Amino acid sequence: MNLEALQKMEGLSLQKTIISKIKDLINYKNLEPGDKLPSERMLSDKFGVTRSNIREAIQKLEFYGILNSIPQSGTFVANIGVIAMNGMIEDILRLEDPDFKSLVETRILLELKTVRLAALRRTENDLKKMKEALDAYIIKVKDGQDAVQEDLLFHLAIAKASGNSTMNTFMLIITPEIITNFEKYHVCDKGLAELGIAEHQAIYDAIQEQNPKLAKQKMKDHFSVLYQYCYNI
């Protein structure tokens, strides 16, 4: 049976098949952290796929910190151990595409934390940036225009002010999907937008006052109105 047929049978993409084979190879050869993988050419030959395919699979595993490539030298098993590697690859292979509910759930979690951290850590410059984003939002809403983008940019400014680059990155990753879904179902109406101004202002004020507890509460109120009213989440 050829590779293509095998993929179709198991419902796996080519990349996932290759990742799985790389995992098996590492186990079969008992490769330890720091050991070198066979060269890309050898792998592409062995698996009967193109070198590009191999490179893409390796790049994905690099993204998750499982391998790392060094130019003109080779690709190496990262310093995380075989057991963790096996478990993580299993997880990566089975990872589903995120649904909107999981995105919103994660967004709320992150925002309740970043707003608190922002209240604690915001610099004067952060404050200025947030104010700019807030003003842009207010102008758009008062003009009766859609302001989903300005809305999200205000929230991203908060994430940045949190001083936590990991959370900032994660917020950036989920934001476009949130925007797309918002615009797809064109969430809520103008009346709510007016309310949004007050809520955003309250969040901003709490951050300015460096009151983390109040900031978190105001953010909670904001989401409570937004999502429970619009979606019943």
Next chain:
Amino acid sequence: MNLEALQKMEGLSLQKTIISKIKDLINYKNLEPGDKLPSERMLSDKFGVTRSNIREAIQKLEFYGILNSIPQSGTFVANIGVIAMNGMIEDILRLEDPDFKSLVETRILLELKTVRLAALRRTENDLKKMKEALDAYIIKVKDGQDAVQEDLLFHLAIAKASGNSTMNTFMLIITPEIITNFEKYHVCDKGLAELGIAEHQAIYDAIQEQNPKLAKQKMKDHFSVLYQYCYNI
């Protein structure tokens, strides 16, 4: 002045320079969501870089949901609007590499949530998987061996049981960095490992009993010991 010199002066990588130029181009040409970008060949020509460079920059912007490429057709501005796009690209360009503190902070946030969700949503299969991970951890510890990897795999099993694919992905992203740092500073000693068994067991039990509040508390205890004792975070 050539491009290379400009980069060195501003301390930007080639990719960031290209991303910035793409942003400027979209603004200059007033491209709206759904509009087509100039072809890769044209861009590489215009910017004086190779097509590969352009492709990598586009792929990064695709990852963040700002562009999307369609084979044999073109690369298009995603449906998120110009304002959001500009703000997001600014953020992406200024994004710093995550420090360990921000990783730990994010990890704790995610784990306190996933453990709660896992207690609410875990299936029998999830439970089985968590038990396996827990047993593997216990065996390693009782044998006096280092068990960082098994530790993290137990936590990843919880993340999976949470039923939230976004949080699951995020946990996978930060895990290797956590492991590496743990092993680098070889966190804590055997005495703590014995305690770890009891803590993990308590977390597992709470999830099995479907008691979200208790599960969260036990996870909090776990981190309290782990990080406050070892790092003073």
Next chain:
DNA sequence: TTCCAGATATTGGTTAACCAGATATTTACA
């Protein structure tokens, strides 16, 4: 003028040859 088939040009994706640097091997000399 409108419409549609066919030809042409353009697109992102793929491939194979090429590159510079790292590594392994051989050679030459002490």
Next chain:
DNA sequence: TGTAAATATCTGGTTAACCAATATCTGGAA
């Protein structure tokens, strides 16, 4: 025999030519 220099090989990365699908143009028929 040991060591260092020279050479050959192998590495991931880069590049330019190629591919098939798509979009656009052209010209003639209705």
